[in-house]
Amino acid sequence: MNGWQSWAVAMGVLVCVSLLVWIAHGLVRESLSRYRAVFTETARVRMGEFFFFVDVNQLWFAHVAIIGVLAAACGILAQSWTMAAAGAVAGAALPRYVARRLRARRMRRFDEQLPDALLALASALRAGASLQAGLRQIVAESQPPLGQELALMLREQRFGIGMDQSLAHLHDRVPTESTSLVVAALRIAADTGGNLAETLERIGATIRARLHMEGRIRALxxxxxxxxxxxxxxxxxxxxxxxxxxxxxxxxxxxxxxxxxxxxxxxxxxxxxxxxxxxxxxxxx
The missing domain is CATH 1.10.287 (Helix Hairpins)
Known part of the structure; x- marks a missing residue:
């Protein structure tokens, strides 16, 4: 093979490799941009559900740092690229796991606060207060997350959203069976009337008994x-x-x-x- 032929082959290989690197760089960049968009949007929604408002870009950089640290730690300790990749995958899955655990804890805390709030609302209704006044009193006296969720529901109603719609939004944010019972009771009372105080007292007693049984099951x-x-x-x-x-x-x-x-x-x-x-x-x- 002549010198110019070797030079032509080398240039062809260089061009092919450069083209492959350019294509791979574009694919990786596009995939990373798409992943960042999905992560930031999901983080914004999740943080909004927790009433915890932070810059999602900071969360993204923290997420990337966690992936890098776990990948480097696993790779160095195991002296293997495979374990480094496993550490990167674990770091990528960690935020979703933490968000799911925090969401479950928040809903469990909401259910634990609900019986006392229902009894207080029933007492306010028996004393002659309106439903809105009773809810405002509970919001003023309750701790998060119950106070936050009810305050958001009342704020939606002040902005013109109907009672049914605000209750549906509450159930979407806290999709538990206890919330379903309360939302159904308030909707029925708003449509047909009836003794709402007695209904809320019964629902509160039912939720309290259920929580007691769940606590015993967790202990066993x-x-x-x-x-x-x-x-x-x-x-x-x-x-x-x-x-x-x-x-x-x-x-x-x-x-x-x-x-x-x-x-x-x-x-x-x-x-x-x-x-x-x-x-x-x-x-x-």
Missing amino acids: TAQGRLQSRIVGALPWLLIVALHYLEPETMQRLWTTAQGWAVLALVASLDLLGLWMISRIVRIDV
Whole structure:
């Protein structure tokens, strides 16, 4: 092959590689932009549900920093690009998990505050106060999240939104069975009338009994839930311990296709076991 032919081949390879890099850069940039848009919009909605207003761009940079830190930590500790990728995936899934846990805790706290609020509203109605006045009194005396949700409902009504629509928005924000009972009772009372105070007292007693039963169930199943966490963490703790005790032997687990297959199998069986235990200890009331 002549010199000019070698030069032409080298230039062709360079052009092809440059083209592939340019295409890959465009795809990665577009995917990252799309992911950022989805993340910021979801974060804005979730933070609005929690009445926690922060700059979503700051949350995005924090999210990227968490992904980088977890990826670097897993990669350095395990000396494997595979574990670095696993750390990045875990960092990407962490905000969604935290938001789901915070949302569940907020709804549980709302249900716990609801019986006392219903009894106070029923007492205000029996004393001759209107429904709006009773709700304003509860808002002034209640702690978040109940006070925040009811205050938002009253604010919507002051802006011209009807009672049915504001109650529907309340149920959308707090989609629990307790909220469904209260919303149904208020809608029926607004449409047909009736003894709303007595209805609210009965709903409050029902919700209180339900919460008491759920507390007893959580206490009875606490040991099973703790065992599931221990059983789920035990394989990974054992892998980490063996990695430091026998690094040469465990190195094949991180650097070979067979090792990755074993890790995938362990993760699948671990998740399956956690799911089965959660189904066993879960009792719907």
